[in-house]
Amino acid sequence: MTLKAVVNNVAQMPVSKDAVVDIQKLTLTFQTADGPVYALSDVDLTINRGEFVSFIGPSGCGKTTLLRVIADLEKATSGDVSINGVSASEARQNRAYGYVFQAPALLPWRTIERNVTLPLEIMEMTKAERVKRAHDALKLVELNGFEKKFPWQLSGGMQQRASIARALSFDADLLLMDEPFGALDEIVRDHLNEQLLKLWARTNKTVAFVTHSIPEAVYLSSKIVVMSPRPGRIIDVIETRFPKDRTLDIRESPEFLEIAHRVREGLRAGHSYDE
Amino acid sequence: MTSDSASLSVTYAGPSLWIRMMAGTTGPVIVVLLAFVVIWHVAVIYLNAPTQIDRYNRAGQDWTAAQLISDTMMQERPILPAPHQVAQEMYKTIFTVGITSKRSLVYHSWVTLSSTLLGFGMGTFLGILLAVGIVHVITLEKSLMPWVISSQTIPILAIAPMIVVVLGAIGLKGLVPKAIISTYLCFFPVTIGMVKGLRSPDHIQLDLMRTYNASKWQTFWALRWPSAMPFLFASLKVAIAISLVGAIVGELPTGAQAGLGARLLAGSYYGQTIQIWSALFTAAFIAGMMVYGVGRMERRVLERMGARP
Amino acid sequence: MTGKIDKFCLVGAIAALLALIFPLTGADPDTGKMVAFVGDIPGLAVAMALCVIAGAVFTWYGVGNVALASMLLLVVIFGGWQAIVSLDDYGIGGHARVGFWLFILSLWALVWRAIDVLAKYRTLETGKQQAAHLLVPVAFGVWLLFVWQVVTVGFGVPQVLLPPPSMIAERFTGSIPILWADFHQTFIKAVLSGYVMGCGSAFIVAIAVDRVPFLKRGLLPLGNMVSALPIIGVAPIMVMWFGFDWQSKAAVIVIMTFFPMLVNTVTGLNAAGRLEKDLMATYASGYWSTLLRLRLPAALPFIFNALKINSTLALIGAIVAEFFGTPIVGMGFRISTEVGRMNVDMVWAEIALAALAGTAFYGAVALAERKVTSWHPSFRVRR
Numbered sequence: 001m002t003l004k005a006v007v008n009n010v011a012q013m014p015v016s017k018d019a020v021v022d023i024q025k026l027t028l029t030f031q032t033a034d035g036p037v038y039a040l041s042d043v044d045l046t047i048n049r050g051e052f053v054s055f056i057g058p059s060g061c062g063k064t065t066l067l068r069v070i071a072d073l074e075k076a077t078s079g080d081v082s083i084n085g086v087s088a089s090e091a092r093q094n095r096a097y098g099y100v101f102q103a104p105a106l107l108p109w110r111t112i113e114r115n116v117t118l119p120l121e122i123m124e125m126t127k128a129e130r131v132k133r134a135h136d137a138l139k140l141v142e143l144n145g146f147e148k149k150f151p152w153q154l155s156g157g158m159q160q161r162a163s164i165a166r167a168l169s170f171d172a173d174l175l176l177m178d179e180p181f182g183a184l185d186e187i188v189r190d191h192l193n194e195q196l197l198k199l200w201a202r203t204n205k206t207v208a209f210v211t212h213s214i215p216e217a218v219y220l221s222s223k224i225v226v227m228s229p230r231p232g233r234i235i236d237v238i239e240t241r242f243p244k245d246r247t248l249d250i251r252e253s254p255e256f257l258e259i260a261h262r263v264r265e266g267l268r269a270g271h272s273y274d275e
Numbered sequence: 276m277t278s279d280s281a282s283l284s285v286t287y288a289g290p291s292l293w294i295r296m297m298a299g300t301t302g303p304v305i306v307v308l309l310a311f312v313v314i315w316h317v318a319v320i321y322l323n324a325p326t327q328i329d330r331y332n333r334a335g336q337d338w339t340a341a342q343l344i345s346d347t348m349m350q351e352r353p354i355l356p357a358p359h360q361v362a363q364e365m366y367k368t369i370f371t372v373g374i375t376s377k378r379s380l381v382y383h384s385w386v387t388l389s390s391t392l393l394g395f396g397m398g399t400f401l402g403i404l405l406a407v408g409i410v411h412v413i414t415l416e417k418s419l420m421p422w423v424i425s426s427q428t429i430p431i432l433a434i435a436p437m438i439v440v441v442l443g444a445i446g447l448k449g450l451v452p453k454a455i456i457s458t459y460l461c462f463f464p465v466t467i468g469m470v471k472g473l474r475s476p477d478h479i480q481l482d483l484m485r486t487y488n489a490s491k492w493q494t495f496w497a498l499r500w501p502s503a504m505p506f507l508f509a510s511l512k513v514a515i516a517i518s519l520v521g522a523i524v525g526e527l528p529t530g531a532q533a534g535l536g537a538r539l540l541a542g543s544y545y546g547q548t549i550q551i552w553s554a555l556f557t558a559a560f561i562a563g564m565m566v567y568g569v570g571r572m573e574r575r576v577l578e579r580m581g582a583r584p
Numbered sequence: 585m586t587g588k589i590d591k592f593c594l595v596g597a598i599a600a601l602l603a604l605i606f607p608l609t610g611a612d613p614d615t616g617k618m619v620a621f622v623g624d625i626p627g628l629a630v631a632m633a634l635c636v637i638a639g640a641v642f643t644w645y646g647v648g649n650v651a652l653a654s655m656l657l658l659v660v661i662f663g664g665w666q667a668i669v670s671l672d673d674y675g676i677g678g679h680a681r682v683g684f685w686l687f688i689l690s691l692w693a694l695v696w697r698a699i700d701v702l703a704k705y706r707t708l709e710t711g712k713q714q715a716a717h718l719l720v721p722v723a724f725g726v727w728l729l730f731v732w733q734v735v736t737v738g739f740g741v742p743q744v745l746l747p748p749p750s751m752i753a754e755r756f757t758g759s760i761p762i763l764w765a766d767f768h769q770t771f772i773k774a775v776l777s778g779y780v781m782g783c784g785s786a787f788i789v790a791i792a793v794d795r796v797p798f799l800k801r802g803l804l805p806l807g808n809m810v811s812a813l814p815i816i817g818v819a820p821i822m823v824m825w826f827g828f829d830w831q832s833k834a835a836v837i838v839i840m841t842f843f844p845m846l847v848n849t850v851t852g853l854n855a856a857g858r859l860e861k862d863l864m865a866t867y868a869s870g871y872w873s874t875l876l877r878l879r880l881p882a883a884l885p886f887i888f889n890a891l892k893i894n895s896t897l898a899l900i901g902a903i904v905a906e907f908f909g910t911p912i913v914g915m916g917f918r919i920s921t922e923v924g925r926m927n928v929d930m931v932w933a934e935i936a937l938a939a940l941a942g943t944a945f946y947g948a949v950a951l952a953e954r955k956v957t958s959w960h961p962s963f964r965v966r967r
Contacts, residue, residue: 033708073482092488099486105479109501109580118497122489150581303802354825414696417703417717418724428946429939430899433919436907437931440923441745516812523814527907535817543820543908551820559813566812 020174020206021047021070026079028065028232038231039065043079045225045234049173052200052207054217055225056263062232063210067178070208071099083174095123097174098167102182104159106151106166112138113147116166123170137165140199157188161195168203175207182212190248193220201244214267218260219251226266236266315358322354323347356549364553377533380557386534387522388561390450394457395518399511401458402465409466410473410499411491423466431460435524453525453534460521461514465507472506473499501580508573515565523558535561590643592697597639599690600632606683609676622683625674631666634659635690642697650716653701657723660695663687664730668750671737678740688734699723747929756933762918763937770915771941773830774902778837783894785838786845787887791875793846794853807847815840819905828909836905841894848890852883885960888953895945899938 028040040062047053055063068074069081072088083091091097106115116134125133138144141161151159160180167175181189193216200207211217217224218240226236240259242250250256296302320343327347331338338346348357356364368380375382405423409416435456442452476498484494526536535558542551608622622629638659647653667687671677676684702723705716729749735741736748743751756763793799819836826832856879864874906916915934922930 031708033710071486073485092486095488097486099483101479101483103479105477105483107480107498107501109504109582111581119487122484122487122493122497150583152581152583297798300801300805303798303800304805305802307799307802307806414700414703414720417720418699419721421721422725425943428896429942430896430903432900433903433916433935433938436920436923437928437935440926441928444744444926512812516814520814520816523817524904524907527904539817539820540908543823546824548821548824551817555814555817555821558817562813563809566809 018049019046020049020051020084021045021208022080022082023066023070024080026066026069026081027077028062028069028074029077040069040076041231041233043232043234045237047206047208047223049206050204051223052209052221053223053225054221055208055210055227056212056214056217057227057232057267058229059212060232061227061229063227064178065232066227067176067208067210071097071176095119095170096172097176098170098172100160100164100167100175100177100180102179104151104156104163106159106162108151110150111147112143112149112151112154112162115151115162116169119166119170133169133171134165137169138162140168140203141165141195155188157184157192160184161192164196164199168199173205175205177207177209179210179212181216189216194248196220197244197246214260214263215251218256218263219246219248224259224263226263228267228269235269236262238262238266312358315355316348319353319355319357320344320347323350326350326354352546353548356552360549361552361556364549365556368553369557380538380553383533383535383538383554384557384561387453387519387526387536387558390453390525390534391457391515391519391522391561391565393450394454394459394521395461395515397454398458398461398514398518399465402462402510402514403469403507405462405466406469406473407495409470420470423463427463427467431463432456432521432524434459435521436527439525453522456525457518457521461518464510464513464517468506468510468513469503472503475506476502504576504580505573508569508576511569511573512566515569516562519558519562519565588646590646590697592693592700593639593642593647595639596690596693596697597636597643599686599693600635600639603683603687603690604629604632604636606686607681608683609679610681612679625666625670627666628670628687631663632687632690635663635687635694639690639694647697647701650702650705653698656694656698657702660691660698663691664734667691667734668730668737671734677737680738684738688731688738692731695723695727699727744926744928747932751929752932752936755929756936759930759933763933765913766915766918766934767937767941769830769911769913770833770902770906771899771945774833774905774914775837775898775945777830778834778902779841779894779898781834782838782841782898783845783891786842786890787849790846790849790853794850795871800850804847804850807843807850810843811847815843816901816904819901820908822905823908828911833902833905833910833914837898837901840897840901844893844897845887845890848886849883852886853879855879855886856882884957885953888949888957891949892946892953895949896942899942899945903938 023043023045026040026043026045027038030037030039043066045066055066057063065074069076070083070088072092081088083096084094086094106112107118110118113131113134116137117130120130120133134147135144138147141164143158143161143165146154146158146162151162154162164177164180167177181192184192196207197220199205209217209220211220221240222242224236224238224240225234226238227233228235238259242255293302324343324347327343327350328338331343347353348360350356353360365380368378372379374385405419409420409423438456438459439452442448442455473495480498480502481494484498489497522534523536523539526534527540535554538554539551542548542554604622608625608628622632638656642652642656647656667684671680699720702716703720705713707713707716732746733748733750736746793803816836818839819832822832822835822839826835853875860878860882861874864878869877902914903916903919906914907920910917915938918934919931922928922934
């Protein structure tokens with residue numbers, strides 16, 4: 001199967017000629033014993049090829065849910081979600097994206113290499129192909145040399161890198177990351193952010209990235225989506241103009257602080273402190 | 276724990292062997308066992324003394340305390356035999372008698388062991404099969420699982436004599452009825468353990484498989500089955516112990532000719548306490564060995580699966 | 585579900601249709617005539633027809649909701665009732681042939697679909713959901729009893745091999761006095777006293793051992809090992825020491841229940857977290873105060889675990905010990921003597937009693953656990 005870009009000749013919107021993810025009027029409601037919970041309400045969003053989009057907002061704003069809808073792990077109550085021009089469910093069956101979870105979720109009985117080859121086994125690739133791809137993916141996250149180690153022999157940051165390698169191994173153009181560095185300390189997190197940026201610049205993938213850290217969002221993204229809870233909705237979309245090969249130094253620049261300020265204002269406006 | 280202290284002792288001449296032993300579990304266990312042997316000896320004297328004094332009185336014989344103590348440990352049919360009597364009996368019936376002889380404990384052990392292992396194998400297979408069904412078919416889970424769980428509370432062993440007699444009535448004798456009892460006893464813990472084990476992968480791991488669009492069977496072999504291994508071995512340890520109990524109890528009702536259960540029954544008929552105790556110790560030894568064997572297998576498998584040592 | 589053909593209902597309809605056509609019974613060997621025809625048994629004929637109709641309708645429209653599933657279940661209940669009645673009243677028992685078994689197959693397919701729908705029923709109303717959760721296993725259990733009844737009677741299985749449930753129930757209700765006497769001897773005298781003594785002494789020993797770390801390290805591995813041994817084998821020795829009456833059974837139970845309780849209590853007493861212990865230390869709380877306020881409550885889940893395990897072990901111990909000698913009363917005694925006389929229905933009645941007693945005993949302990957440790961995460965209602 002080809003995982004190459006599908007040229008979107010449907011082009012519903014003029015600006016989204018090269019849209020990887022196109023979401024229209026998305027609503028998602030959970031039914032619970034205490035009544036319905038509006039996880040997402042009337043969300044419109046386009047993610048273009050090569051973009052790095054961050055979703056930021058307080059907990060309960062539906063950012064993770066939104067990512068899960070894109071990944072077809074959650075079904076929308078109403079609205080349209082299309083990925084590369086097909087439905088989310090078809091996209092999942094085409095293995096159109098790699099998903100990185102909050103926790104590394106490495107299988108503890110598999111070595112790092114065999115963890116990275118897990119999706120490749122499921123896609124029934126040959127052994128030689130699997131090993132080659134695992135090698136390449138591990139090199140991208142600078143984990144070569146750790147192939148034969150078991151997950152528990154690696155630090156938390158290295159485990160999360162291995163899980164990123166696993167998401168990269170089958171070369172999907174879209175990378176969905178759900179607070180991948182949320183459980184790590186700030187020094188490790190900075191380091192991984194730098195690495196992730198390099199990776200993004202090198203591979204030209206499209207990344208959707210959920211976070212609750214303002215500096216992380218501003219530092220990484222080309223587009224920041226600010227969300228607010230009850231009901232979960234988008235309240236602001238901010239484009240940044242930092243070069244792809246940015247370094248940690250930009251965090252002291254006035255432009256950075258200005259964007260961070262705008263994000264914070266957005267979060268404050270959308271957040272009622274009643275609970 | 277022992278390897279830790281061993282590596283320590285390389286770097287500096289650490290605490291003596293004696294202290295290390297007493298700080299771990301080996302020392303305390305040995306001490307407790309020794310205490311147990313002492314208590315046993317005291318009990319032997321206390322329990323057997325009345326009959327021995329009675330015997331002296333009937334023979335009109337004078338006796339000293341030392342003589343009483345040594346005689347209580349040498350009775351032919353004591354109320355409680357002394358450890359060395361049981362050891363002698365075990366040595367005699369295990370090593371000096373030909374293993375095909377009806378008086379050989381090896382022979383009787385093998386009779387019981389064979390049905391234990393057969394029942395254990397069948398029970399494990401059935402238990403795993405049922406667990407796979409329960410995990411994959413929601414209707415089976417909702418309808419069958421409550422029964423499997425509540426059947427744990429039923430004294431199933433009560434059914435054993437009936438199975439043996441009824442199957443005997445239709446011509447099935449010897450190994451198979453006992454193995455069926457063992458099967459019946461061990462498939463419940465295996466099912467319950469495996470259902471738990473096959474369900475043990477967390478949401479994130481199942482979601483991961485879903486993002487790969489993995490099929491049910493791919494998820495089963497790559498995720499559910501390996502995750503269930505620790506649970507499987509935990510239930511296997513319970514199952515193999517209970518399987519032996521099933522085989523022994525299965526030998527009681529028919530007045531079976533062979534097997535450890537038959538030895539227990541014959542011993543209780545004829546008041547051969549030494550024979551009962553040696554059969555009991557043999558059964559305990561076999562149980563210990565089997566559980567140890569499963570434990571070894573567990574460690575092997577989990578080591579190969581990269582478990583933290 | 586609509587648009588697709590419901591395969592189970594299809595099987596149900598076709599099997600019921602064929603049941604109307606194929607011979608219901610074989611010939612009686614004495615007279616050489618067929619034992620009965622469907623036409624002679626209006627109830628059965630109506631039941632089969634109902635199955636054909638219900639099966640056919642649901643094949644096309646699907647069993648969309650719980651109301652329809654309940655209707656289907658009612659059809660099956662009527663069919664099952666007719667099947668049992670005609671086995672007895674029309675002398676089909678032992679002579680049932682293809683037609684009859686096809687009808688049972690039809691019922692099977694339909695009941696599976698009905699249970700299937702009930703099992704997948706999801707609602708936010710807790711009352712209804714709990715009712716569904718209860719109904720599904722009950723329906724399944726009743727179905728198993730039905731199959732047991734129909735197969736034993738239909739094939740004319742010798743009663744020595746496996747009596748039908750109806751016969752066991754008859755025997756059960758007919759021998760209440762004997763069963764009560766056995767229950768009194770085995771359960772009330774032996775099991776309860778042995779259980780209380782075994783668990784109680786183990787608890788006291790555990791508290792004592794807990795103060796001596798050396799003993800704790802020595803006893804725990806041994807206690808764990810002992811639980812794997814066939815302790816039940818001490819039964820003949822106990823019978824020799826304590827005589828045939830309930831005292832020897834209680835002694836077996838004391839030995840069997842002692843180690844699980846000891847090991848679990850000692851483990852439980854160490855279950856309190858480091859932080860909580862430190863907290864008690866900052867209050868300068870003494871040994872007994874800490875034991876009472878922190879360590880015992882934290883140990884309760886473990887203690888109840890042992891109490892539950894022991895409730896089953898105690899009953900097993902008493903029954904098996906009775907195989908080695910007993911006065912002429914008791915559940916184990918009755919099982920072994922009636923088996924010898926080939927009164928299998930009485931044995932089954934006794935086993936039913938044992939099952940009832942075991943489940944009730946376990947249930948009582950579980951209920952107490954729920955009351956006492958309601959704070960434990962395992963009892964939290966999941967949302």
